[in-house]
Structure formats: C-alpha cells, structure tokens
Amino acid sequence: MTEKDDWRLLNDVEYLQDKYLNPTDGEEIVQHAPGLNVCIFCREKVQDSPHQRWFVPEDLNCCICENCFDDFREAFRWKKLDGWDIEWMEP
Ligand SMILES: [Zn+2]
Numbered sequence: 001m002t003e004k005d006d007w008r009l010l011n012d013v014e015y016l017q018d019k020y021l022n023p024t025d026g027e028e029i030v031q032h033a034p035g036l037n038v039c040i041f042c043r044e045k046v047q048d049s050p051h052q053r054w055f056v057p058e059d060l061n062c063c064i065c066e067n068c069f070d071d072f073r074e075a076f077r078w079k080k081l082d083g084w085d086i087e088w089m090e091p
Helices: 026-032 066-072
Strands: 020-025 053-057
Touching: 020 026, 026 053, 053 066
Parallel strands: none
Antiparallel strands: 020 053
16 A cells, blocks of 8 residues: 555546556657656656556556556556547547
8 A cells, every 4th residue: 555645646636547558659649649758746847658558547748657557557447448449639
C-alpha cells in the first residue's frame, strides 16, 4: 500500500479515482497527444519511444508512467483496458 503522504499525490489527481486506463507508449503519446509530456504523478518525461510504457485515462487529460501505475493502481482502483480503442484527438 502506498503512503498517504507520498509527494507524488500533491498534484491534483483526485479525479483519477476509479478511472479506466489504456496502456500505450511514449511514441504514441508524442504522435497523438503532444500536449501530454510528463507523468501527472512524478513528472517523468514522455520520450518518443515505443519501449516506454504509459497509461492514459479515456479522457486523455493526463498520462501516467508505468511506475506510478504500478504504485497507485490499487489505491485508485484503476481498471486496465486493452489499449486498442484509444480515441486520440488529432491535434
Ligand atoms: Zn510517474
């Protein structure tokens, strides 16, 4: 269980409670959602790489790195989608 006073929770992340998240990668985010450039929790930078795993909520308001996904998935009760139906909003 994650500490309640984890510094990463200082950001405004309440709305992510119970969200459905799609797995994706850095390359996809850079291509389709260039407005998302850091992890909302830890500020890890999105890199243009298919080997960097990310998770995005259906509303694409933010992105979450793999570490933070693993750390917070239980606390936030995230449900993982299969990643095939992300509706990217073209810039
Ligand atoms: Zn992170």
